[in-house]
Amino acid sequence: MRILIVEDDEVLSDSLIRAMIAVGYAADHIADGERALVMLLDGCYDLAILDLNLPRMDGLMVLRQLRAAKRSLPVIILTARDSVNDRVNGLDLGADDYLTKPFSLAELEARVRALLRRGQGGGGTLLTCGNLVFDSVGRRVSVNGEPVELSARELAVLETLLFRQGKVVSKDHLIESLCAWGEEVTPNAIEVYMHRLRKKLEAGCVVIRTVRGLGYLMDKA
Amino acid sequence: MQDEDDILSMRHHLVNWLFTPLYLLLLFSTVTGYISALKLSNQPYDLVLVEKARLAASRFDLLAGGTSPSEAEIFPDGPGNLHYALFDQQGKLLLSNAILPHPRPADWAASGPQLRNTTLGEQKLRLLSLRFHASHGTIGVDYILMLAEPVQDRLALGRNILASIVIPQFIFILIAGLAVWIGFKRGFEPLEKLRRAIARRRVDDLSPLDETMAPAEIRPLIQEVNLLITRLKSMMEQQKRFVANAAHQLRTPFAGLRAQAELAKREKDVPPAIRTALDGICEGAGRCSRLVTQLLTLVRNEPAAREGIAMQPLDLRRIAREAVSQWVPEAVSKNIDLGYEGSNLQLPVFGDEHALRDLIDNLLDNAIRYSHAGTHITLITGYEHGAWLRVEDGGPGIPPAERARVFDRFYRVSGSGQAGSGLGLAIVNEVAQHHRAQVTIEDTASGEGVAFHVRFPHHAA
Numbered sequence: 001m002r003i004l005i006v007e008d009d010e011v012l013s014d015s016l017i018r019a020m021i022a023v024g025y026a027a028d029h030i031a032d033g034e035r036a037l038v039m040l041l042d043g044c045y046d047l048a049i050l051d052l053n054l055p056r057m058d059g060l061m062v063l064r065q066l067r068a069a070k071r072s073l074p075v076i077i078l079t080a081r082d083s084v085n086d087r088v089n090g091l092d093l094g095a096d097d098y099l100t101k102p103f104s105l106a107e108l109e110a111r112v113r114a115l116l117r118r119g120q121g122g123g124g125t126l127l128t129c130g131n132l133v134f135d136s137v138g139r140r141v142s143v144n145g146e147p148v149e150l151s152a153r154e155l156a157v158l159e160t161l162l163f164r165q166g167k168v169v170s171k172d173h174l175i176e177s178l179c180a181w182g183e184e185v186t187p188n189a190i191e192v193y194m195h196r197l198r199k200k201l202e203a204g205c206v207v208i209r210t211v212r213g214l215g216y217l218m219d220k221a
Numbered sequence: 222m223q224d225e226d227d228i229l230s231m232r233h234h235l236v237n238w239l240f241t242p243l244y245l246l247l248l249f250s251t252v253t254g255y256i257s258a259l260k261l262s263n264q265p266y267d268l269v270l271v272e273k274a275r276l277a278a279s280r281f282d283l284l285a286g287g288t289s290p291s292e293a294e295i296f297p298d299g300p301g302n303l304h305y306a307l308f309d310q311q312g313k314l315l316l317s318n319a320i321l322p323h324p325r326p327a328d329w330a331a332s333g334p335q336l337r338n339t340t341l342g343e344q345k346l347r348l349l350s351l352r353f354h355a356s357h358g359t360i361g362v363d364y365i366l367m368l369a370e371p372v373q374d375r376l377a378l379g380r381n382i383l384a385s386i387v388i389p390q391f392i393f394i395l396i397a398g399l400a401v402w403i404g405f406k407r408g409f410e411p412l413e414k415l416r417r418a419i420a421r422r423r424v425d426d427l428s429p430l431d432e433t434m435a436p437a438e439i440r441p442l443i444q445e446v447n448l449l450i451t452r453l454k455s456m457m458e459q460q461k462r463f464v465a466n467a468a469h470q471l472r473t474p475f476a477g478l479r480a481q482a483e484l485a486k487r488e489k490d491v492p493p494a495i496r497t498a499l500d501g502i503c504e505g506a507g508r509c510s511r512l513v514t515q516l517l518t519l520v521r522n523e524p525a526a527r528e529g530i531a532m533q534p535l536d537l538r539r540i541a542r543e544a545v546s547q548w549v550p551e552a553v554s555k556n557i558d559l560g561y562e563g564s565n566l567q568l569p570v571f572g573d574e575h576a577l578r579d580l581i582d583n584l585l586d587n588a589i590r591y592s593h594a595g596t597h598i599t600l601i602t603g604y605e606h607g608a609w610l611r612v613e614d615g616g617p618g619i620p621p622a623e624r625a626r627v628f629d630r631f632y633r634v635s636g637s638g639q640a641g642s643g644l645g646l647a648i649v650n651e652v653a654q655h656h657r658a659q660v661t662i663e664d665t666a667s668g669e670g671v672a673f674h675v676r677f678p679h680h681a682a
Contacts, residue, residue, distance in 0.1 A: 022484075
C-alpha cells in the first residue's frame with residue numbers, strides 16, 4: 001500500500017510519514033500542490049492524504065483535477081478551516097473523508113485503514129462493532145462467532161445503526177429505512193425492535209443508546 | 222436624523238438668502254412708491270386748484286371797478302374748503318377768509334401759477350399763488366390771488382396709489398417665495414429619495430449607490446461615497462481572509478505538535494515521567510487549538526466580519542437537532558445523557574445558519590464541559606412570540622452574582638476547575654445580538670445546574 005502525503009508543514013508531515021510507515025504502509029511526501037498532482041496522476045498511489053492550503057496549487061484544485069482525470073484513489077482531506085463550506089466543498093469535489101486539524105493519529109489511521117479496505121472491495125459487505133459481525137450480503141449476524149437469529153426488520157434496523165455507528169440515527173431515519181417493507185412503522189414499533197436487538201446482542205460488547213428526543217446511537221460497549 | 226436636519230437647514234439657508242433681498246426690495250419700492258404716489262396725487266389736485274384760481278381771477282376781472290369785491294362775487298358757490306387771500310399790486314390785502322402768508326417777491330416775478338406747501342396752524346396746506354392782470358377801467362393792474370387747500374384728500378389719494386402699488390408687490394413676493402419653496406422641495410426630492418434608499422439599506426449591503434438616482438450636482442459626492450464603500454469592502458474582505466488564513470496557519474502547527482507527541486508516546490520503554498509530559502503536550506495542543514477555534518469563531522461573529530453574510534429564514538429545530546446529534550458521542554464519552562426535547566413543528570428564525578450553529582455548539586460544549594458524569598443535559602426548543610431554545614445542564618450552576626459577567630470575554634467562573642477558554646459565552650452573546658435574540662441564565666426546574674435560555678424575535682415563516 002503506497003500513500004502520498006501532501007502537506008507543507010514539515011513537523012506535521014514528518015509525524016504523518018512516520019505514523020504511516022509504522023503501521024506498514026509505504027509513504028511519500030510532497031509539499032507542493034502542482035507536483036503532488038503530477039505524482040498522483042502517475043497512478044502508483046493507493047491513497048492520498050491531502051492538505052488544503054498548499055503552495056502553487058490549492059488542495060481543492062488538486063482534488064478537482066485528479067477527479068477530472070478519472071482517478072478514483074481514495075483521498076482524505078486535512079482541513080484547518082473549520083468552515084462547513086470548506087468541508088462540503090471538499091466532499092462535493094470527490095474527497096472520501098476529511099479530518100479537521102488537529103486530529104489524533106489513531107483517528108487518521110482508522111480512516112486510512114477503512115478507505116484502503118473499501119478500495120480493495122473487501123470492506124463493503126462486513127460491518128463490525130465490538131464482537132458483532134454483520135454480513136450485509138448474506139444478511140447474517142454473529143456475536144463472538146455465534147450466529148444470532150434476527151428478523152428481517154431487526155436486520156434492517158441493525159444495518160442502519162451499524163452504518164452510522166458512533167453517530168446518532170434519528171427515529172425518522174430508522175422509520176424510513178423500514179418503509180421499504182411497505183407497512184406503516186410507528187415510533188413505538190422502533191422502540192420494540194430496539195428492545196429486542198439489545199437483548200439479542202447483549203453478549204456482543206455493543207450498546208444501543210437511546211438519545212432522548214432524537215433517536216439511537218450504536219457503539220462499542 | 223442628522224442628514225434630514227442638514228437638508229432642512231440647507232433649505233432654510235437658501236430661502237433666507239432669497240427672502241432677505243426680496244424683503245429689502247419691497248421696503249425700497251414702498252418708499253419710492255410713496256414719494257411718487259404723493260407726486261402723482263398732487264398733479265390732478267394742483268390742476269384743479271389752478272383752474273379754480275383762474276376762474277376766481279376771471280370773475281374778479283369781470284367786475285367793473287372791482288375796488289371792493291365780495292366773496293360771493295368771486296366764489297359764487299362759496300369757497301368750500303379753500304382758504305383764499307387777494308392782494309393788489311401794492312401788497313394790500315383786499316379780501317380773505319384766512320390768514321395766509323403774503324406773496325413773496327418771486328410770486329410777483331412769476332408769469333404762471335406758483336405752488337408750494339405750507340401750514341396754517343395745525344393744518345397742512347397746498348398753497349397756490351396766481352398773479353393775474355385785471356383790466357377794469359383803462360389802467361391794467363396786477364393782483365395776486367393766494368388759494369390754499371388742505372392736503373388730506375391728496376394724502377388719501379397718495380395712500381390709495383401706494384396701496385395699489387405695494388399690495389400687489391407684496392402678493393407677488395409671497396407667490397415668488399412660495400414658488401421658490403416648492404422649487405426647493407422639488408429640487409431636494411432626489412436627495413431625499415437617496416436618503417431613504419440609504420436608510421432602507423441592510424446593514425450588510427455594501428453594493429455601490431445608484432448614481433442615476435441623484436441630480437448631476439450630487440453625483441460627484443455619490444461617486445466619492447461609492448469609492449469609500451469599495452475601499453471598506455476590500456478591507457472587510459481582507460479581514461475575512463485573514464481570519465480564514467489565521468485558522469489554517471495556527472492549527473497546522475498544533476496538529477504537528479500533537480501528532481509528534483502521540484508518536485513519541487508510542488515508542489517502546491517510554492519512562493512514565495516523559496509519558497506524563499507527552500500527555501500534557503497533547504492536551505495543551507488540543508486546548509491551544511480549541512482556543513484558536515474559539516477566537517476565530519468570535520472574530521467571525523463580530524459585526525465587521527459578518528458583513529456580507531446573508532441572513533435567511535431557517536428552521537431552528539433542525540439546526541438544534543443536528544447540533545445535539547453531533548455532540549452526543551462527546552457526551553457519551555463523559556457518561557452524560559444528552560437529549561433533545563421540543564415540538565415536531567418547524568421553528569422559524571431569520572438568521573445565519575453557521576452563526577446559529579456556533580451559538581448552539583458553544584452552549585452544548587459548555588454544558589458538557591461543566592456537567593458532572595451521570596447527569597442529564599437537555600436542549601429544549603419551543604415557540605412563544607418567536608422561537609426559543611434552552612440548554613439545561615447538570616453542572617455546578619452559576620452563582621447569581623456571576624451570571625451577568627459570564628458573557629464577558631475570557632471571564633471564567635471561579636472554582637469551576639475546567640480548562641475553558643472563557644470565550645464560549647462571548648460567542649453566544651455575539652451571535653445572539655446579531656440575531657436580536659435575548660440570552661438569559663435561569664435556574665433549572667430541578668434546581669440542579671443552570672439553564673441558558675435564548676429567545677429569538679418573531680419571524681413569520
